[in-house]
Amino acid sequence: MSRVPRLSKEPVAFAGAVVFVFFLLMAVVGPLLVPYEYTELVPADRLVGPSADHFFGTDQLGRDVFSRVVVGSRNIFFLAGSGTLLALLLGTSVGLFSAYYGGFLDEIITRLLDVLLSIPPLLLGLVLLGTVGSSKMNLVMVVALLYLPSIARVVRSMVLDLKTREFVDAARLRGEGDLYIMFREILPSAVPPLLVEGSIRFAYSIFLVASLGFLGLGVQPPSPDWGLQINEARNYFRQAPWMLLFPAGAISTLVVSVNLMSDGLRRVLVPGQGGG
Amino acid sequence: MARWGGRAPDFVPHNMVRFLIRRLGFVALTLVLASVIVFVATQVLPGDVARAVLGRSATEQALDNLREQLGLNRPLIVQYLDWLWSFVVGDWGVSLSTHSQVRALVLGRLGNSAMLAAVSFAFYVPLGIFLGVIAALRRHSWLDQVISITSLVFIGLPEFVMGVILIAVFALQLQWLPASSAIHPDAGFLEAFPRLILPGITVASVGLAYVTRMSRAGTIEVLGMDYTRTAYLKGLPPNRIIFHHVLRNALLPTITVVAVGVGWLIGGLIVTESVFGYPGLGRLILYAVKHQDLPLIQASTMLMVVIFSGANLVADLLYAYLNPRIRYR
């Protein structure tokens, strides 16, 4: 498709996309290339500032901050990424089926989605994780559960509109089955806005995972989770500000770049929506 | 307006009242379903609740005592209904970790959260609307770009990062404001105020970003509408067009975002409260979760849900009231 060249006409969004890809690469290959193990303790070198040896300095246990940040990116991408992907898959299916068949089923599902949306996400995440524990799997499921309703809602409203289109009528008139109509007639038109919504949700989920890490309910130490790192770094801020600033910078840069990218995506993929 | 004999002839009070009743019905239903979710998440999911609370090393006797105390031996439906009824009536039980009355504890914290919410709200709502509208009116100018990019960046800045940096700069370095916001439980607003500033700014920065974007988008959309063109081609002065024609339509979606934001302000500030050590509702829930304090978790979560739903309801009603297409059939 000719979308990529057009995105390059939006310099800011393009920059966002570039940064995002950079982080993605970091997450994939970074951990293989880091100079130190993220758990490697060198007590003699604790709280040393950024240097040639340690690009981002060391933390209170003598661990290399740079390595921890890089490995942490894989952690974040895995948790936030899989959670969002799962939410996209499930949410799209729910929204698609619910809107297509309509009727009572649709009513019930919409009510349920509204209920889930009526509970503040961080709160629900907290309560659930407090109950089921903070394993990686649980985190991914919780993220998926929290963002499933908003994606389902978006898909549902699109499908409700799309199913009234004449080409869908034409499909019915030639005897296409429900599944064909749902997945091969209606869904393709819903993909571009879904991509935009998905990238927005991805940004939120990075936040969520980092916040949970910060609050101590995310992955447990010694995980190089960025939120966890920041929490640990709080107490040493005066002595070793780099412990906090680098992971914080990483989170902010990644989230901002995803936001810029999704803004650009929206302008390119969904023309006619203002606010750009 | 009075010249035409008061309201439009089609203003049927029944319309708004009927709308209100319908929405209240929805909200009640939603709250009931939400309560089921809360109940399931806290009392059903863990499996053996008593063991979850007391931990692995608990004795059989201690477990049995707890089960007796919490009524965990009864059928689930009974437990649920009993809990729901107690909540509605106001009997929120006794905290397992502090052994104090849950209700007093929660409501006290609610008051604190409300203060913080008020401070932030007063700051970011008017400023956000103003910035968004200005950005939209001066679209494509450098001012617009700056405002847009800045709001995008602020959305990307987590509260815990913002908060820690603010503390570091303003409290520790410059020593202008207190670093911790742990206020005395009975502190009045004036006394607490200095300690509300930093967390208030932290919270406001996020809210500011959202409101700015929303009001900017809303204003841009209205500026492109046919009726705005009509107003221009009538030769009206630009101020009249902006204030009288554009804003009242442009701000309608923004008002919804703002009203929903109130819900978030009360219930969603867990992270900020943690960073600043502020004794609000969010921090209470965090504490309760970490200590597996079941009655506390349940009551404070339900309360947050009620407030959140309430804020959404107010947003809907406000929108319906301000939108003539809904208000006057």
Added chain:
Amino acid sequence: MRPLLEVKDLNVVYTTDEGQTHAVKGVDLTLDRGEVMGLVGESGSGKSTLALGILRYLPRNAEISGEAVRLDGLDLLTLPRRRLREIWGTRVSMVYQNPSTALNPSLRVGRQLEEVARFHLGASGGEAEHRVLGVLHRVQMPDPPSVMARYPHQLSGGMVQRCVIAMALMADPDLLILDEPTTALDVTTQAVVLDLLADLKQEIGASILYITHDLGVVAGLCDRIGVMYSGRLVEKGPVDRIYDRPRHPYTLGLLACIPRFTRGRERHTLPEIPGSIPRPEVRLAGCVFAPRCPMAAELCGARLPGLREVSPGHDSACFFWEDVPSPEIGLHPVPELKWEDKGGRVKELLEAEGLVKDYEPSSGWGSVFWRHRKMLRAVDGVDVAVGEGRTFGLVGESGCGKTTTARLIAGLATPTAGQIRMEGEDLQAWVGGRSRSQLQNLQMVFQNPEATLNPYRTVGQALLRPLLLLRGMRRKAAAETVLDLLEAADLPQSYFPRLPGELSGGEKQRVAVARAFAAGPKLVVADEPLSSLDVSVQGRLVNLLLRLQAAEGTSYLFISHDLAVVEHLSDEIAVMYLGKVVERGPAGRVLRPPYHPYTEALLSAVPDPDPAAADVRVRLKGSVPSPLDIPTGCRFHPRCPRFLGDLCVESEPPWRDGEEGHRILCHITW
């Protein structure tokens, strides 16, 4: 006397990411005081851009340039913004195409009208209100105080448009610009508004620039006319002279391809203007119309023809204007058709009896908690019978239930009551339950070309599907058949791999027709297939439908609001109003007296593209009632010009039989 409006060499260029678009190319135009000039063109002609360009109200990415745009000597092009604002609304005012979006939905109508008085005429509150009442009276608004107190969404489209006209007149402008003011309105409402404009024209003494695509409207209202094509003015001059003997091939073609009432003549094809309107980004060296002009010579493609005088006051932008034939001879090809002789009785292919469709006005939990609200009855006992190889036309305005009826027959909606039979056997109500052969026999063509094709499927894929599914063909055979279909639909084979986004509206519609015929249907339901197309493109689609019918013997159920087109295609016609059929019979009978009063009003409301035509005005009062509130007795009685009295209010009218199966639902005996 100095003309009121002088436009010299006006150009408007848009700059977008894709490049530059030259929307208005070197237009010269003058308008005298008190003159009414029509500006005619199809989509992409630049007529609306021209109007907004004169006013200098265009988006930021538009560049307006020109030698001069003078309003009574005042150069608008160089005027500072502030002074321009003083002119807007006072010396020049505008009426817009879409009444439902022209007024601010959050302000009461009276308030919005008052603003002109308050800000331009310095009127105080009470005086402003007084002026508004005055101008509302001038536009013949019933009950002005109540209208003033309402919000725009509480008024009908016709009433809102009258308010907008009133607002434009308030400061007694010198120039009034109307941009397609009646396009969004029903034909009967349009007639009322046009009458109003004709009356006002005498009174106000303002010059009027009337922009439209409808040549019939122009004939009735305007003194002079300018024809625009692809941003250029190709012909201008007095209305009667141009209509009598146009001197530009495009104007000739435009006038020729309007379907006019044949009033009983045999079905015939319409002249076709080949090709399609060029995309706005396309730049041509010579005459903009050359690629589609039957008369085009080498010169036309090389050099740009400017406007040259044909006779005093009449200009044409054609090198060969002298050679443009008269309308009787015509210029554009009219396809030949060979019809089978269908004398004698014809078998009924499709019969629908007593079709009823109810909708619930509000859905969801509301209907569970509250007692049932009144049902909305969209279709109330409609009978349809389509003969083999015949066309049955269903006519009516918006809200009459014709589209719903079409969808009921196609199976896309399930009837609340009634039966449908095809070739004698019962047809499943819901399309999902129909057998393969039933699906093969009944296909449909839809109204909106933009939504009729899946944007992610190529033309080839769209045409393959029905062949594979319904005709059970194998891939290879199907692919070859697709090529045949494309040829039959007059589309190049190279369109096979193209996506709908690359096609024009007319082309998309032709693909849709090809798709419907791919299944080999005996009946095609055509729901307003022409309504979204430009006039010059409609002819091709009509001809395509006629050609296919002649070749395959297919029957049509043809839905439209355009009486002339319906008459062109139909053997039998039924007229619908508010869910019921009020008149039916052979086409020749229905469109001749005796009429149902509604049919009479419909016929008289259609603007006749003949400036000399006599005006028989039969007008309807008020607007169409809501289907939730159907009037008692004869549902047409509140608006009927031939209202008899209590009889019409109290009892439902009977069917009156005329000749050859002609029936009228009315109390009047003819």
